[in-house]
Amino acid sequence: MGRKKEDLTVTDLIEKFYWFLKRRVNFDDLQATVLITSLIVLPISIMFGFFYKQDVFYRNIFFVAIAVDFLTVVYTIIKIKYFRDKKISDIAEFKKKKVIEVKTIDDIRKLNSNEFEAFVDQVYKAKGFKTELTPISHDHGADLIAIKDNEKYVIQVKTSIHSIKKDGIYSAEEARDYYHSDYAVVVANNVFTDRAILTAQRYDVKLINIHELDKFLRKNQIVTIKSEDYFKKRA
Known part of the structure; x- marks a missing residue:
């Protein structure tokens, strides 16, 4: 891809x-x-x-x-x-x-950038992926790498109180090439602008917005994140 x-x-x-x-x-x-x-x-x-x-x-x-x-x-x-x-x-x-339980869409909105990255990591783990958080610096456009069925996904995690613009799409595209991945994904705690959606289609990047994460929570009820585990993985 x-x-x-x-x-x-x-x-x-x-x-x-x-x-x-x-x-x-x-x-x-x-x-x-x-x-x-x-x-x-x-x-x-x-x-x-x-x-x-x-x-x-x-x-x-x-x-x-x-x-x-x-x-x-x-x-x-x-x-x-x-x-x-x-x-x-x-x-x-x-x-x-130390420990945060995410149960609703409002809980997602309350997460800061580090907490949201930890949340996305746990979501992909719950979906059966093997995950790895990239280093805090020099991540080459990816915050998370997820592997399942021998397919690699690079994931850019975006947090904003406003609709998400398209900079994350360019980052995900860069990361897909750098990490030799099969798919590029941007996961956000908000919705995406129309231009971001069009850019994602152009560059073949999958977008996951807050409403899709909410659907996951409704189906799985709760996601628990632990700060100790997160900072160990990002060391």
């Missing part, structure tokens, strides 16, 4: 770079948009504002772009500190709980 073969357009390449920034550099929409725009605008504004035509309009564009870049750098510094603190807090919270 793999992505459907087709020619890449310039738009495809820009989009790929955009999602690379989001996945690999942990940029959000604002940071990725500002960087890509700056890479396009700055050379043009320098050329026409200071060398070729020395046009005042392009000079102003240059200074505006520099100001926006500076504000984005400040924003990035604040964001890094916030998410570093949040990550530490989420890990401490999960370790403190």
Whole structure:
């Protein structure tokens, strides 16, 4: 299995770079948009504002772009500190709980990112898969590897209070190639956007949203996750 073969357009390449920034550099929409725009605008504004035509309009564009870049750098510094603190807090919270029982869709929504990964791991185990959590860093797009009947699945786990966008699909596609897997899957604690669904179809990536997980809970009643087991597997 793999992505459907087709020619890449310039738009495809820009989009790929955009999602690379989001996945690999942990940029959000604002940071990725500002960087890509700056890479396009700055050379043009320098050329026409200071060398070729020395046009005042392009000079102003240059200074505006520099100001926006500076504000984005400040924003990035604040964001890094916030998410570093949040990550530490989420890990401490999960370790403190030790054992979590997930029974309903509301329980799924309450799980933080680490807890949700542990939950997905247990769901696949309950389905008869042999599972392995990837290292916390350098996971190459996969949070979980699951094997059943000699077929390998790479699974990207996404958590968000908003509908899930398509960055996880690109990550799963990358992981399928890196881990030489048969299937790529994205499992989310929410629903997927229409564009994410279309992208998944294009790249042959399976999507599992929160409602499908809810169906599993209704059938199996309860999933128990243990923080000690999770952090041992992710070591």
